[in-house]
Amino acid sequence: MSASALPYRPHNHDTCVSDALADAREIxxxxxxxxxxxxxxxxxxxxxxxKPLGAYDVLAELASEGHNAAPPTVYRALxxxxxxxxxxxxxxxxxxxxxxxxxxxHTGMFLICRACGNxxxxxxxxxxxxxxxxxxxxxxxxxxxxxxxxxxxxxxxAEKNHE
Amino acid sequence: MSASALPYRPHNHDTCVSDALADAREIxxxxxxxxxxxxxxxxxxxxxxxKPLGAYDVLAELASEGHNAAPPTVYRALxxxxxxxxxxxxxxxxxxxxxxxxxxxHTGMFLICRACGNxxxxxxxxxxxxxxxxxxxxxxxxxxxxxxxxxxxxxxxAEKNHE
DNA sequence: TTGCGAATGTTATAATGTTGCAAACCTAGC
DNA sequence: GCTAGGTTTGCAACATTATAACATTCGCAA
Numbered sequence: 001m002s003a004s005a006l007p008y009r010p011h012n013h014d015t016c017v018s019d020a021l022a023d024a025r026e027i028x029x030x031x032x033x034x035x036x037x038x039x040x041x042x043x044x045x046x047x048x049x050x051k052p053l054g055a056y057d058v059l060a061e062l063a064s065e066g067h068n069a070a071p072p073t074v075y076r077a078l079x080x081x082x083x084x085x086x087x088x089x090x091x092x093x094x095x096x097x098x099x100x101x102x103x104x105x106h107t108g109m110f111l112i113c114r115a116c117g118n119x120x121x122x123x124x125x126x127x128x129x130x131x132x133x134x135x136x137x138x139x140x141x142x143x144x145x146x147x148x149x150x151x152x153x154x155x156x157x158a159e160k161n162h163e
Numbered sequence: 164m165s166a167s168a169l170p171y172r173p174h175n176h177d178t179c180v181s182d183a184l185a186d187a188r189e190i191x192x193x194x195x196x197x198x199x200x201x202x203x204x205x206x207x208x209x210x211x212x213x214k215p216l217g218a219y220d221v222l223a224e225l226a227s228e229g230h231n232a233a234p235p236t237v238y239r240a241l242x243x244x245x246x247x248x249x250x251x252x253x254x255x256x257x258x259x260x261x262x263x264x265x266x267x268x269h270t271g272m273f274l275i276c277r278a279c280g281n282x283x284x285x286x287x288x289x290x291x292x293x294x295x296x297x298x299x300x301x302x303x304x305x306x307x308x309x310x311x312x313x314x315x316x317x318x319x320x321a322e323k324n325h326e
Numbered sequence: 327t328t329g330c331g332a333a334t335g336t337t338a339t340a341a342t343g344t345t346g347c348a349a350a351c352c353t354a355g356c
Numbered sequence: 357g358c359t360a361g362g363t364t365t366g367c368a369a370c371a372t373t374a375t376a377a378c379a380t381t382c383g384c385a386a
Contacts, residue, residue, distance in 0.1 A: 005301055034383090036333070055373070070336065075374065080333095091254040092309050094342095094373060109294070111303045120301060126293040131272070134287040135312055138168055140274045143314040146255050149294065150309075154302035197352085199364070219342070233367060238343065257342065257373095328386090335380070344371065351364070356357105 007050035007118045042077040051117040052095035115156035170213035205240040214280040215258035276316035
């Protein structure tokens with residue numbers, strides 16, 4: 001099983017977070033853009049679990065920490081993080097999740113468990129190729145792909161079968 | 164080129180609408196569910212073009228026709244139409260589009276032109292298979308697939324190149 | 327140290343979607 | 357016909373998600 005399956009297995013999540021933050025710092029430095037305190041904190045909050053977080057969830061967290069935040073604060077931070085490939089927006093949930101493949105050029109494919117809410121980000125060449133082929137057949141120029149699969153993750157599936 | 168490419172080509176759109184309505188009537192009769200006046204009118208409005216329509220756009224249309232409508236009216240009609248496979252919701256646009264493959268079991272793949280706004284619905288076995296394979300590899304049970312590709316349709320691409 | 331662009335604060339508002347309850351309406355069975 | 361029950365709609369209020377516009381502050385460089 002690949003490392004990408006982490007969300008659905010017990011794991012030391014702290015390393016997910018610290019890896020993501022380290023990645024982010026490096027990427028921002030390379031691009032010469034500023035990973036400000038707010039942006040970094042938002043990224044960290046998003047990474048607190050593998051369940052996507054809504055903008056207003058982030059906002060509430062910030063507020064509870066005494067941060068004087070309004071919606072634009074959060075949306076701006078999220079825009080920045082998205083722009084630099086550090087988080088993804090899950091359109092079907094209106095929520096955000098940490099990018100598990102920073103740096104790599106990838107077509108994020110998201111497996112979203114409707115029971116536990118965890119999201120697994122995959123990259124799959126066959127999927128990506130098939131989509132591009134289908135688009136090519138219609139002479140359509142692909143710029144962005146939203147691929148979100150909802151269903152049941154292995155753990156929740158197993159639980160369900162035990163009942 | 165297949166008939167599915169219609170949205171991006173000139174065509175007699177009235178037949179799209181009347182075909183969709185005829186389809187809908189038949190499907191509802193077969194399922195023994197009621198395609199009420201409101202539901203039918205909403206479906207017709209959605210089909211007025213190949214550009215997805217927001218719920219509040221539909222609402223505005225209904226209101227302008229003197230229909231005494233509130234948001235729930237529209238959302239309920241849309242829920243019904245979705246439930247019976249007559250329209251699709253495009254998550255990345257918060258909008259709705261007529262289903263071009265009623266009846267067929269299909270993984271809707273949507274090509275959304277960011278320039279003209281038209282949407283083409285495709286069914287592609289390879290794409291569908293690749294997605295299921297990728298999910299299977301993670302022991303994930305697929306229930307629903309959201310696949311929305313944004314970019315430029317052939318017509319807008321051609322126009323752009325002329326400039 | 328001052329000037330400039332980037333980032334944030336602040337207020338208000340827009341856009342999208344839902345809840346809950348009451349009234350109207352079909353339709354099956356008498 | 358009529359009436360009982362479920363389905364559909366009307367309606368008011370509200371919840372959630374996202375953006376606009378403008379003032380202020382911050383960080384860096386000339």
